[in-house]
Amino acid sequence: MNHEWQIIAEALRQEIAEYGGLLHLFEQQQQHLFRRDVDGVLHLSTEIEAHAMNLHECRRNREAAVAAFALEHRQSPTSTLRSLLPFFAAEVRPLIEALISEINVLIHRVRRVSRHNHSLLSRSLEAQQQLIRTLRPDSFTQTYAPNGRVALSTARPEPAFKVAG
Numbered sequence: 399m400n401h402e403w404q405i406i407a408e409a410l411r412q413e414i415a416e417y418g419g420l421l422h423l424f425e426q427q428q429q430h431l432f433r434r435d436v437d438g439v440l441h442l443s444t445e446i447e448a449h450a451m452n453l454h455e456c457r458r459n460r461e462a463a464v465a466a467f468a469l470e471h472r473q474s475p476t477s478t479l480r481s482l483l484p485f486f487a488a489e490v491r492p493l494i495e496a497l498i499s500e501i502n503v504l505i506h507r508v509r510r511v512s513r514h515n516h517s518l519l520s521r522s523l524e525a526q527q528q529l530i531r532t533l534r535p536d537s538f539t540q541t542y543a544p545n546g547r548v549a550l551s552t553a554r555p556e557p558a559f560k561v562a563g
Contacts, residue, residue, distance in 0.1 A: 402467050403490045406479070409460035410497035416453040417504035423449055424511040431518045439519075 423446045430438035464482065465475035471485045479498060483491050542548060 402470065403486055403494065406460070406463050406467060407490075407493060407497060409456070409463045410494070410501065413453070413456045413460050414497065414500050414504060416449070416456045417501060417508055420446065420449050420453055421504060421508050421511060424508065424515055428511065428515055428518070431515060431522070 423442055427439060427442040427446065430442060464477070464479050467485070468475050468477040468482055471482070473482060473485070479494065483494060486494055
């Protein structure tokens with residue numbers, strides 16, 4: 399019985415570490431965005447993707463441990479960890495609650511920074527497209543996509559500068 403909560407606590411700790419690492423990568427990406435360091439942003443994008451896959455694996459491991467704990471206590475395997483707290487020893491509950499709370503805080507921080515970075519990237523892309531449309535207005539056609547958003551399609555590329563003569 400004592401071993402069960404330790405497996406879940408360790409899984410939660412691992413997940414916290416992964417969320418912390420992901421948050422750190424997003425903050426680094428944001429610094430590269432502010433410095434307009436394209437190579438740094440691209441490099442971190444691949445790191446972020448790999449880290450997110452590791453985080454997904456940690457989450458699956460934690461969910462499997464919680465499902466096993468739930469089944470051992472004759473509860474639904476889809477029960478939330480918070481709903482299973484009464485089945486933990488009283489002295490262990492505060493630790494589990496603190497770990498759950500920390501994960502939730504990190505999830506909100508990761509989402510906020512991720513949305514902000516996405517917004518910065520989108521605005522940067524829009525500015526670049528506007529610059530290209532200003533320099534070569536005949537290169538783009540603006541239409542509406544099936545989802546109602548404005549879509550840009552490019553015309554057949556022509557050389558930006560033609561040799562005279």
